[in-house]
Amino acid sequence: MNHEHVGDDAALYALGALSDREAIALQVHIRQCPSCANLVGDAEDAVTAAALAEPLHRAPAALERRITGLLAPQAAFGRGSAVAAIAAAFLLGILPSWYLWQQNRSMQDAVASRGAAMARIAEGPHRRASFRGGGGNVAADVMYAPDGSWYVIVVKGISNPLQVAWMHGGERTMLGSATPHGGLAMLYLPKSHRMDQLALIDGGRIVGRAALHYD
């Protein structure tokens, strides 16, 4: 892309014909260049006009619930709030660990190690997918490393532990339990492989699935 002016790339961006990397570069540029932003806006209008001619599908009510949940103050799993959620979960883990320290130093060491891992996660690049479906009403996300080296499952608003499973080839591998503290549960899973599908299980019943995507 020409970084002084977007030129023909405005049309390519609006059509989705740029690579992801090129599209990001264009987005960065137009934040600081109103004339190019306007050019991109014109191209977006043209693409939208063409899109309006395509078949129209009614948006499912479930999607509105997910969007509402996404934007709700207490359920915002954005980058900042995800970090806050991790920090909150970390604190919830650390505070009881102070008590445990007096009884079991090895357990305290384990919690401290987990805290260090959480700090790395909060600072490192990650992806996110939501759990949905299964007839449940669970607000849960999974944040994971782009190379599949770790996964953090965060579940909101539950009172009982949920099991987390890796679904693969028609099989179910149990990974651990997300146990709530104050309505927020978190499970940290360091792994050496990518997992494409995770499920949350409550009493043997799947209450949410998340599809994970990688480059």
Add this chain to the structure above:
Amino acid sequence: MAATPDGDEALAIAFGAHERGAFAQAYRQYASLLYSAAYNVLGNGEDAQDCVHDAIAKLWRKPGSYSAARGSLRSFLVVCVRNEAISRMRRHNRRLHMTQRLAAQPEDHAELEAGDPIERDRVRHALERLPDDQRIALRLAFFEGKTHTEIAADLQQPLGTIKGRISHGLRKLASALKV
């Protein structure tokens, strides 16, 4: 181009200011359009829902993505969702062959709304009036979700030539549609 052709300048300003309520209202206002933009690329309702959700989530996490200088909020959102859908399609290496999509009539789809056959005809005729080289390049981009690099390879033309054809073609399409 009007600042906000969809006629809701206040919503666009509030959205640009990253107001929570404006995000929710914008979604409600354009829900079917956004869902359709994703569905028509991915061809799957569950994937389309994930796509719209993730596109909105990305915007919510990234303040400043939209500004009034850009123009229509509706167009901005449609393109964000559509680009997210195309990215997903590429990631999954799922090339949908959608060349005949404008003419498609999937009556058996339970969630289908009527759409606008007049608008569909307008777009189809506007596309047909484009010079062949521009129309072909534009179709490969819009209906098959190909990158300009892939289109250049498919048509065995230099990258710059393809970029120019797509850009000119889209401008002519916009002019014909009086966008």
